[in-house]
Amino acid sequence: MPEPAAQATLRVRNLRKAYRDVVAVDGLDLDVRRGECFGLLGPNGAGKTTTIEICEGLTEADSGEVELLGMRWDTHAHELRERLGIQLQETQLSEKLTVMETVRLFRSFFRCGPGAAEVIALVQLEEKQRSRVGGLSGGQKQRLAIACALVGDPEFLFLDEPTTGLDPQARRQLWELIERFKLAGRTILLTTHYMDEAERLCDRVAIMDHGKVIALGTPRELIASLGAEHLVEFSAGGAGRALDVSALDGVDGVRDVRAANGSVSMQVTELHRAVPALLAELARQQVPLTELRTHSATLEDVFVTLTGRHLRDE
Amino acid sequence: MSDTTAVPEVRVREAAGRRPAGGGMADHPLVQLTLVRFREFVREPEALFWVFIFPVLLAAGLGVAFRNRPPEVLKIAAVTAELAQSLGGEKLLDVRQFSYAAAEEALRTGKVALMAEPGPGGAVVYRYDDTNPEGRTARMLADRAVERAAGRSDPVPASDRLMREAGSRYIDFLVPGLLGMNLMGSAIWGMGFAIVDARRKKLIKRMVATPMPRHYYLLSFLLSRLLLLVVEVGVLLGFGVLVFGVPLHGSLVDLMALCVLGSLSFCALGLLVASRARTIEAASGLMNAVMLPMWIVSGVFFSAQRFPDLVQPVIKALPLTAAIDALRANMLQGSSLAQLAPQAAILGAWLVVCFTLALKLFRWR
Ligand SMILES: Nc1ncnc2c1ncn2[C@@H]1O[C@H](COP(=O)(O)OP(=O)(O)OP(=O)(O)O)[C@@H](O)[C@H]1O
Ligand SMILES: [Mg+2]
Numbered sequence: 247m248p249e250p251a252a253q254a255t256l257r258v259r260n261l262r263k264a265y266r267d268v269v270a271v272d273g274l275d276l277d278v279r280r281g282e283c284f285g286l287l288g289p290n291g292a293g294k295t296t297t298i299e300i301c302e303g304l305t306e307a308d309s310g311e312v313e314l315l316g317m318r319w320d321t322h323a324h325e326l327r328e329r330l331g332i333q334l335q336e337t338q339l340s341e342k343l344t345v346m347e348t349v350r351l352f353r354s355f356f357r358c359g360p361g362a363a364e365v366i367a368l369v370q371l372e373e374k375q376r377s378r379v380g381g382l383s384g385g386q387k388q389r390l391a392i393a394c395a396l397v398g399d400p401e402f403l404f405l406d407e408p409t410t411g412l413d414p415q416a417r418r419q420l421w422e423l424i425e426r427f428k429l430a431g432r433t434i435l436l437t438t439h440y441m442d443e444a445e446r447l448c449d450r451v452a453i454m455d456h457g458k459v460i461a462l463g464t465p466r467e468l469i470a471s472l473g474a475e476h477l478v479e480f481s482a483g484g485a486g487r488a489l490d491v492s493a494l495d496g497v498d499g500v501r502d503v504r505a506a507n508g509s510v511s512m513q514v515t516e517l518h519r520a521v522p523a524l525l526a527e528l529a530r531q532q533v534p535l536t537e538l539r540t541h542s543a544t545l546e547d548v549f550v551t552l553t554g555r556h557l558r559d560e
Numbered sequence: 561m562s563d564t565t566a567v568p569e570v571r572v573r574e575a576a577g578r579r580p581a582g583g584g585m586a587d588h589p590l591v592q593l594t595l596v597r598f599r600e601f602v603r604e605p606e607a608l609f610w611v612f613i614f615p616v617l618l619a620a621g622l623g624v625a626f627r628n629r630p631p632e633v634l635k636i637a638a639v640t641a642e643l644a645q646s647l648g649g650e651k652l653l654d655v656r657q658f659s660y661a662a663a664e665e666a667l668r669t670g671k672v673a674l675m676a677e678p679g680p681g682g683a684v685v686y687r688y689d690d691t692n693p694e695g696r697t698a699r700m701l702a703d704r705a706v707e708r709a710a711g712r713s714d715p716v717p718a719s720d721r722l723m724r725e726a727g728s729r730y731i732d733f734l735v736p737g738l739l740g741m742n743l744m745g746s747a748i749w750g751m752g753f754a755i756v757d758a759r760r761k762k763l764i765k766r767m768v769a770t771p772m773p774r775h776y777y778l779l780s781f782l783l784s785r786l787l788l789l790v791v792e793v794g795v796l797l798g799f800g801v802l803v804f805g806v807p808l809h810g811s812l813v814d815l816m817a818l819c820v821l822g823s824l825s826f827c828a829l830g831l832l833v834a835s836r837a838r839t840i841e842a843a844s845g846l847m848n849a850v851m852l853p854m855w856i857v858s859g860v861f862f863s864a865q866r867f868p869d870l871v872q873p874v875i876k877a878l879p880l881t882a883a884i885d886a887l888r889a890n891m892l893q894g895s896s897l898a899q900l901a902p903q904a905a906i907l908g909a910w911l912v913v914c915f916t917l918a919l920k921l922f923r924w925r
Contacts, residue, residue: 302769303769327769327770330769332766332770334765334766337761338762338763339766340596342603342604347595347596347599350592351595351596353587354588354589354591354592355771355772356770394766398770398771
């Protein structure tokens with residue numbers, strides 16, 4: 247897991263930040279390599295925004311070190327600002343300005359970078375460039391926010407929940423956009439609580455909970471760490487006939503069994519052997535099956551396995 | 561959606577990248593920030609109304625309500641043509657000739673204050689109600705007219721000098737007061753709402769995340785305020801001068817300098833008020849708490865001298881009092897800037913103190 251420091255464009259060591267009684271970030275280490283898209287994945291309140299805003303120089307850490315592009319915030323703040331692109335989780339751009347006016351304003355703050363029209367074309371808002379920001383859809387507003395992050399031609403891009411609250415189509419558009427930046431060789435640090443987003447976009451992912459990194463690796467590695475490719479979830483039994491869960495541990499191809507409020511979740515290496523064996527076991531115990539679902543393991547399952555909770559409580 | 565097709569190539573970094581901003585002055589951050597302030601203001605019709613139209617309406621309304629009436633002309637009735645002619649020599653009487661019966665009727669219904677009829681032996685008889693002041697005045701004026709027409713000359717010559725010059729009327733007192741009030745309101749509201757709204761929307765935090773120099777952000781508010789000031793002062797003064805003939809005895813350059821100084825110190829006050837607040841409610845409460853006392857005691861609508869001597873030093877130290885006193889002295893008495901040094905010093909002190917404090921306290925996130 248630890249990498250040579252020289253390779254990292256962003257190096258965070260033992261970062262701590264507390265708000266009165268809440269510890270938002272609790273001794274966090276991170277290394278983001280040049281050119282990669284790194285994801286911070288975690289539930290609400292995990293400390294993602296606090297971490298990313300400390301890296302952006304917007305929030306003061308209580309202790310710990312941040313080194314970005316070989317510089318530090320206390321000595322090179324201005325130089326860093328020229329070279330970073332930032333999109334904040336909750337900014338509302340001025341509704342009375344047009345798209346073009348907004349991008350030109352942000353462009354004027356940076357020494358170098360592409361022209362406003364070029365950036366607008368990049369996020370595909372040409373048709374809206376004369377429209378007021380107040381009249382844009384959620385996805386268009388988010389693309390405008392990203393345009394404002396790109397006007398300085400940044401080497402390092404911070405995206406804090408770029409797709410939260412968007413419909414699936416708008417999310418996919420944004421993903422395409424982010425993928426194109428990756429191809430252009432930028433380093434990206436993004437936060438999200440969508441595991442499909444992290445799996446699709448991120449080269450590496452850190453899963454955060456309660457201000458700590460609890461798992462780190464490529465999405466593939468993390469899923470493989472479960473040691474099981476599939477998940478089987480079922481409910482069985484009814485009044486009077488309880489299922490003997492402990493008997494399931496011995497079923498062929500099953501690695502881990504969890505039972506919670508009447509439903510059982512099993513990690514499984516080989517689906518084609520585990521499912522018939524499960525059905526046979528249920529038949530032996532004479533418990534009727536009421537529901538059965540299987541899916542390939544995801545980052546969500548990694549999170550559930552590590553914390554016993556779901557990423558999003560829906 | 562039309563924008564899902566045709567994906568442009570990513571060529572930002574390689575081809576076009578690292579290019580300095582073109583476009584010259586227009587792309588200077590201070591120019592862009594000031595333009596934004598301007599656009600946000602102009603695209604808010606309510607703000608336009610309160611800043612430009614409302615003060616003019618107020619001046620018009622109060623100017624008409626408290627205008628000086630022309631001297632009263634009293635209507636009287638004369639029964640013969642000779643009497644009507646000799647009474648007609650008096651400017652303050654409006655003489656009509658009536659038949660006897662019609663004159664009696666007009667007197668009884670109050671249409672005329674007095675009726676004059678010929679008496680025996682060339683005498684004149686005045687009929688009027690002596691409990692009515694108009695009647696008594698008409699009696700004196702009519703008698704004087706008749707006697708003069710008969711050849712009397714005044715034993716003591718006297719002449720009148722009338723006090724009705726521009727500069728001493730209520731509208732003349734009011735316009736500088738409204739001007740001062742407007743300078744304060746537009747600066748404090750303009751700064752306060754815009755800054756707190758941007759902070760609430762995390763827009764200030766977003767700006768601070770760019771290389772924008774922070775003082776440009778604050779300067780853009782001052783610059784746009786000064787530009788709008790020209791229009792604002794022009795509209796109100798233009799209205800006062802053209803419609804009511806309000807005098808401008810002092811130098812116009814001095815007047816503009818006073819407006820700029822006043823506006824800047826109110827801006828500093830507005831900046832201070834907006835330096836911490838995170839919600840519009842908190843900010844508007846603070847703004848009202850700051851402005852309301854000054855509207856009352858600083859002499860916008862009536863002289864600040866009416867308050868007890870004990871509180872006069874406090875009232876005099878308020879920025880709105882200083883601004884209005886200085887504007888009035890310039891416009892009505894033609895005082896020079898040098899004569900207004902005390903007021904200018906008060907405004908300058910507010911400017912420096914508030915601005916310094918605001919910079920220290922300002923919440924950039
Ligand atoms: N300004 C603040 N004042 C007090 N507490 C804060 C502040 N900012 C964050 N916190 C607390 O710190 C913790 C971490 O918050 P943070 O915003 O970093 O989480 P997050 O991972 O970004 O969550 P989300 O997914 O909801 O955006 C939370 O418990 C939050 O309540
Ligand atoms: Mg967050």
